[in-house]
């Protein structure tokens with residue numbers, strides 16, 4: 001399955017791709033989960049509204065597998081991710097965001113949970129990169145090569161968000 005095609009269909013404009021730098025907010029909120037499944041050994045939960053929208057846990061697992069395999073083919077195999085939970089959520093996460101802002105995805109360290117907005121599945125590699133690098137990665141320092149890779153692969157264009165010069169492609 002060509003994940004570049006999937007990306008084009010599923011990516012929405014990115015405002016913020018991850019949570020606040022403050023470490024005081026690292027617990028994931030409770031959420032009702034309609035379906036559980038897994039991808040690549042990672043637990044996956046899907047909110048009721050996402051399922052009601054016509055998709056299934058297994059279908060989302062297939063898409064996330066493509067993104068995780070792409071990530072691990074260039075960066076490291078993130079073994080720690082297998083103890084984490086990824087949740088696909090109906091609404092854009094706003095906990096800890098400035099008024100009027102939202103996150104496409106959010107990494108909750110203390111809960112070992114990643115929430116991804118259903119329209120922003122392409123943010124998975126970004127959040128996985130945080131898990132690989134640990135909590136100090138919250139400031140995205142030194143992430144320009146990662147931004148170059150994401151852009152080159154057609155996964156996500158976030159040079160501006162990362163504070164990096166855009167590369168020609």
Ligand SMILES: [Zn+2]
Nearest residue numbers: 017018126130
């Ligand atoms: Zn981030």
